[in-house]
Amino acid sequence: MSVESTYEFLVLLLMxxxxxxxxARRLRLPPAAALIVGGVVLALMPGVPTxxxxxxxxxxxFLPPLLMSGAYFTVWHEFKKHFAEIxxxxxxxxxxxxxxxxxxFHLLLPQLPWAVGFxxxxxxxxxxxxxxxxxxxxxxxxxxxxxxxEGESLVNDASGLVLLRFAVAAALTGSFxxxxxxxxxxxxxxxxxxxxxxVGLVGVWVIRRLRDSELxxxxxxxxxxxxxxGAERLDSSGVLSTVTTGLILGFHQHxxxxxxxxxxxxxxxxxxxxxxxxxxxxxxxxxxxxxxDRIGGAxxxxxxxILPVSAVVLxxxxxxxxxxxxxxxxxxxxxxxGHTREKTSSLxxxxxxxxxxxxxxxxxxxxxSLPEHTPGRDVVLIAAFAVIxxxxxxxxxxLAPLAALLRVASPDEEQHFRENEASAWRRVAESQYHAIQExxxxxxxGEKHPRLLEQYRHRxxxxxxxxxxRDTHESIKVAHFKAVLVALQAGxxxxxxxxxxxxxxxxxxxxxxxxLDLQEIAAENRL
Numbered sequence: 001m002s003v004e005s006t007y008e009f010l011v012l013l014l015m016x017x018x019x020x021x022x023x024a025r026r027l028r029l030p031p032a033a034a035l036i037v038g039g040v041v042l043a044l045m046p047g048v049p050t051x052x053x054x055x056x057x058x059x060x061x062f063l064p065p066l067l068m069s070g071a072y073f074t075v076w077h078e079f080k081k082h083f084a085e086i087x088x089x090x091x092x093x094x095x096x097x098x099x100x101x102x103x104x105f106h107l108l109l110p111q112l113p114w115a116v117g118f119x120x121x122x123x124x125x126x127x128x129x130x131x132x133x134x135x136x137x138x139x140x141x142x143x144x145x146x147x148x149x150e151g152e153s154l155v156n157d158a159s160g161l162v163l164l165r166f167a168v169a170a171a172l173t174g175s176f177x178x179x180x181x182x183x184x185x186x187x188x189x190x191x192x193x194x195x196x197x198x199v200g201l202v203g204v205w206v207i208r209r210l211r212d213s214e215l216x217x218x219x220x221x222x223x224x225x226x227x228x229x230g231a232e233r234l235d236s237s238g239v240l241s242t243v244t245t246g247l248i249l250g251f252h253q254h255x256x257x258x259x260x261x262x263x264x265x266x267x268x269x270x271x272x273x274x275x276x277x278x279x280x281x282x283x284x285x286x287x288x289x290x291x292x293d294r295i296g297g298a299x300x301x302x303x304x305x306i307l308p309v310s311a312v313v314l315x316x317x318x319x320x321x322x323x324x325x326x327x328x329x330x331x332x333x334x335x336x337x338g339h340t341r342e343k344t345s346s347l348x349x350x351x352x353x354x355x356x357x358x359x360x361x362x363x364x365x366x367x368x369s370l371p372e373h374t375p376g377r378d379v380v381l382i383a384a385f386a387v388i389x390x391x392x393x394x395x396x397x398x399l400a401p402l403a404a405l406l407r408v409a410s411p412d413e414e415q416h417f418r419e420n421e422a423s424a425w426r427r428v429a430e431s432q433y434h435a436i437q438e439x440x441x442x443x444x445x446g447e448k449h450p451r452l453l454e455q456y457r458h459r460x461x462x463x464x465x466x467x468x469x470r471d472t473h474e475s476i477k478v479a480h481f482k483a484v485l486v487a488l489q490a491g492x493x494x495x496x497x498x499x500x501x502x503x504x505x506x507x508x509x510x511x512x513x514x515x516l517d518l519q520e521i522a523a524e525n526r527l
Contacts, residue, residue, distance in 0.1 A: 009049065016042065017278035030396040032281050032360070036389065039285015048286075055365040058283075060228070062276050062361065064242050068224035069273045070154055071246025072253070077502050078147035079247075085148055089353075090126075090156035093323040097125035098163050100319040101312055105383075108308040112376040115170035120380045122167050123367050124316050124387045126160035127153050128360030142408060143505065145349060149356050154243045161237070162188050164366055168374065192237030196244025199227040203245065204252045213261040217268050220249060254496050259517035260524070280361045284388060287364065305382055312383045313390050321354035348406035356399055358391045359384075424504050424512055427494055435490035439483050449483050484523045488516050 016038055024034035042048050079086070098121035105117035127149075141149075162185045203223040210216050224242055231241035253262060328350050367384035370377050440449040492513065499509040 005049075013279060013282055014275070017275075017282060020282070021278065028400075030392070030399075031278070032358070033393045033397050035278055035281035036285040036392055039282040039287075041285075042282070043286045043289040048289075055369040058280075058361065058365050059238075062280055063239070064224040064228040065221060065269075065272060066276055066280075067154065067228075067239060067242040068220070068246040068249075069269050070150065071243045072220075072250040072269070074150060074154065074247060074250060076247065076251055077499065077506060078143055079151045081502075082144065082147050082151065086151035086155065088327055089148065089152040089323075091159050092327070093152075093320055094122075094125040094156050094159045095163070096323045097316060097319040098122045098160075098167075100322075101125065101315050102167075104311055104315045105308065108311055109376065109379065112379070113170075115167050116374065116376045116380065118170070119164060119167040119370065119374070120312065120367075120383055122160050122163035123380065123384050124312070124359055124363055125163070126156040126359075126362065127357040127391075128362045141352070141403060142349075143507075145352060145356075145408065148353060155240060159185070159189075160362070161239070161366070168370060187235070188237045189240060191234060192231050192240030193244050195231045195234065195236055196227050196241035197248065199223060199230065199241065200245040200248030203249060204256055207249075208256055213258070213264045216257065216261050217265050220265065220269075221272075223249065254492070254513065259520035263514070263517050263521065281392075284361060284364055287368075287385075305379060308379065309383045309386045313386050316359075316387055316391070317354070317357075317395075320357045321350070324350040324354050348408050351406060352399070352403055352408050355395050355402055358396050359388050360392065363388055424495065424498060424508055427498070431490045431494040432487035435487045436483060439486050449480060478527060481523045481527050485520065488520045488523065492516055 017035060020034045020038040021031050023029075024031040027034075098118055101121035101124060102114065102117035102119075105120055106112065106114050109117075166180075166184070200223070203219065207216050207219055210219065223245055227241045227245040228238035232238040253265075257265065325347075328347075363384050367381050370380060374380070436449065440447045442448055495504070495509055495512050495516070498504045499506065
């Protein structure tokens with residue numbers, strides 16, 4: 001296609017994403033499902049060009065900002081609290097699914113090398129951060145389940161990609177070294193975390209010296225790219241590096257960013273993530289034509305591969321559930337013997353976590369990145385695409401009703417949230433009142449700002465007086481809103497202290513902080 005045609009087609013895709021998003025909201029479906037179906041429909045329409053996805057370009061352009069956004073808004077306290085379970089899913093479940101899928105694949109297609117089956121297993125084993133985020137965004141699941149799913153999807157790609165690297169090498173060369181694989185995995189994971197840590201800390205240091213919101217927001221976008229590219233150039237995990245950088249920025253944003261910057265950054269990242277996610281999922285659907293062309297058409301693909309592909313999809317779903325069931329049983333046994341106090345998952349919780357394992361763009365790009373001369377590459381492509389379709393369309397669309405049927409949402413959690421919020425507001429109000437008392441008290445015992453101490457009762461009178469005589473009341477107005485900013489800072493400090501101490505939930509902290517941010521912006525505009 002020419003440059004003009006490519007641009008026009010991109011505009012068409014963006015228009016389609018809006019329409020499909022509206023349809024998904026009207027039908028109460030996950031947007032990811034509607035976008036993939038829309039992409040498939042577009043791919044089968046005559047006249048629509050065949051889309052060839054460059055895996056490296058997709059990973060480089062789309063993945064860093066999406067990972068940064070997911071990590072930036074991660075519930076840090078919940079992530080740290082449930083890290084052991086997250087690691088179990090991100091590493092243990094990925095390895096178990098890889099081995100299980102590889103075994104089933106080889107049993108059904110024994111003419112292909114074992115390594116090809118394990119390559120497919122590594123491709124489809126890690127649930128995708130983009131797919132999970134797109135589906136979970138509109139679900140109100142218990143905080144523990146959300147923390148496990150979001151945390152797992154952020155860090156599991158490293159294990160899947162490392163396994164894929166060695167499985168492909170084994171498929172092409174026929175050799176495999178366990179010590180070499182362990183060493184490479186150690187460097188990929190540890191190196192990615194270290195690089196992300198360095199980039200994140202340096203980024204925070206730089207951002208603290210910037211003043212304009214536009215520069216700060218641009219810097220966060222660049223940090224995502226720098227962290228990912230830097231780690232990949234050093235043969236480490238760009239995924240883990242970007243996630244680590246995002247976690248550091250998210251942790252320090254409450255103290256580093258101004259209220260205005262924080263509000264603008266949230267709006268920017270929300271719009272950017274919507275555009276990137278929408279384009280990714282519709283591109284996944286559009287890539288169907290290319291996948292079918294590679295295997296010789298839809299009839300050949302359905303006729304020859306329906307059994308092995310169906311078996312792979314079923315194995316992916318069952319292997320995840322089996323891992324969760326096995327680890328949950330082990331935890332209960334350890335709990336009975338007194339070896340652990342960690343909370344165990346119920347059967348309903350394990351079912352929801354298992355059913356929420358959506359695959360997406362990482363699975364597709366992993367399959368497309370296989371070398372052209374890999375044995376059975378076409379089979380791997382169609383199987384990977386089938387896993388994406390089933391997990392996003394079927395599991396993603398039925399996750400909400402399944403959660404309601406199994407009653408995984410604790411009725412006490414929402415009540416606890418309300419009580420938590422009321423308590424937080426009380427303490428914020430107290431801290432603000434004490435701060436106003438300190439800055440309002442005169443040496444002679446009088447008050448500088450009696451209107452603040454009386455809940456802004458005279459705000460309208462001050463505004464009228466200021467309008468009538470600006471010169472006289474300018475200093476009064478400045479002192480007034482400076483005192484307001486002091487009170488807001490005291491409230492923000494109290495919120496952050498409660499959150500860091502684990503006394504309030506992340507959702508409560510963000511709601512309160514957002515309201516204080518709006519108040520701070522209004523006060524700053526009056527100075």
